[in-house]
Amino acid sequence: QVQLVQSGAEVKKSGASVKVSCKASGYIFPDFFLHWVRQAPGQGLEWMGWISPDSGSAVYAQKFQGRVTMTRDSSISAVYMELSRLRSDDAAVYYCARYHGYDKRLDFWGQGTPVTVSS
Amino acid sequence: EVVLTQSPGTLSLSPGEGATLSCRTSQTVSSSFVAWYQQKPGQAPRLLIYATSTRATGIPDRFSGSGSGTDFTLTISRLEPEDFVIYFCQYGSSQGFTFGPGTKVEIK
Numbered sequence: 001q002v003q004l005v006q007s008g009a010e011v012k013k014s015g016a017s018v019k020v021s022c023k024a025s026g027y028i029f030p031d032f033f034l035h036w037v038r039q040a041p042g043q044g045l046e047w048m049g050w051i052s053p054d055s056g057s058a059v060y061a062q063k064f065q066g067r068v069t070m071t072r073d074s075s076i077s078a079v080y081m082e083l084s085r086l087r088s089d090d091a092a093v094y095y096c097a098r099y100h101g102y103d104k105r106l107d108f109w110g111q112g113t114p115v116t117v118s119s
Numbered sequence: 120e121v122v123l124t125q126s127p128g129t130l131s132l133s134p135g136e137g138a139t140l141s142c143r144t145s146q147t148v149s150s151s152f153v154a155w156y157q158q159k160p161g162q163a164p165r166l167l168i169y170a171t172s173t174r175a176t177g178i179p180d181r182f183s184g185s186g187s188g189t190d191f192t193l194t195i196s197r198l199e200p201e202d203f204v205i206y207f208c209q210y211g212s213s214q215g216f217t218f219g220p221g222t223k224v225e226i227k
Binding site for chain 1: 151152154156163164165166169170173175207209211212215216217218219220221
């Protein structure tokens with residue numbers, strides 16, 4: 001069965017960076033893009049970008065350009081999302097999700113990684 | 120960028136009643152790329168409906184989707200206790216994804 005397993009909760013100081021991992025299993029890793037979506041406490045869903053596990057190329061939402069980097073390690077079927085220069089409003093749960101390109105749906109999601117930013 | 124608006128923000132209903140949730144896009148979009156997600160407290164979102172009206176695997180048939188152009192609807196025919204959670208619509212394009220702000224369905 002398809003599974004996306006994310007790394008554990010993080011606590012970071014303002015100005016630091018955080019790197020969240022998402023390990024995929026149960027399907028052919030290069031065949032599906034992976035997206036990152038975040039959700040601040042009590043708020044809605046915010047799309048951050050996607051990465052192609054095949055080529056490693058990534059597309060980022062304009063809001064995060066210059067601060068986010070998405071990478072992959074095909075040898076272990078994992079993708080990573082690194083967000084730098086953290087601010088208090090970056091405190092959120094970060095999700096990875098598998099992308100079905102034909103109809104642009106996110107069909108499987110990781111369990112989420114809470115990130116706390118302290119001053 | 121396509122902006123999604125959902126209404127109402129909160130829907131108060133009783134178990135067994137039907138629910139109609141609305142999602143409006145800021146411009147005409149392809150119905151092939153509109154999806155709905157359900158999110159329970161403390162959990163990741165779960166795909167309910169994609170391509171406007173196709174139920175995802177394992178989703179009960181009390182959930183249905185419809186719409187075109189700029190107006191899309193998620194209908195829950197008979198609310199079960201586990202349906203009283205939050206629902207998000209989403210539009211995807213080659214430029215990116217946007218989500219609506221969500222509709223909370225609560226017990227009246």
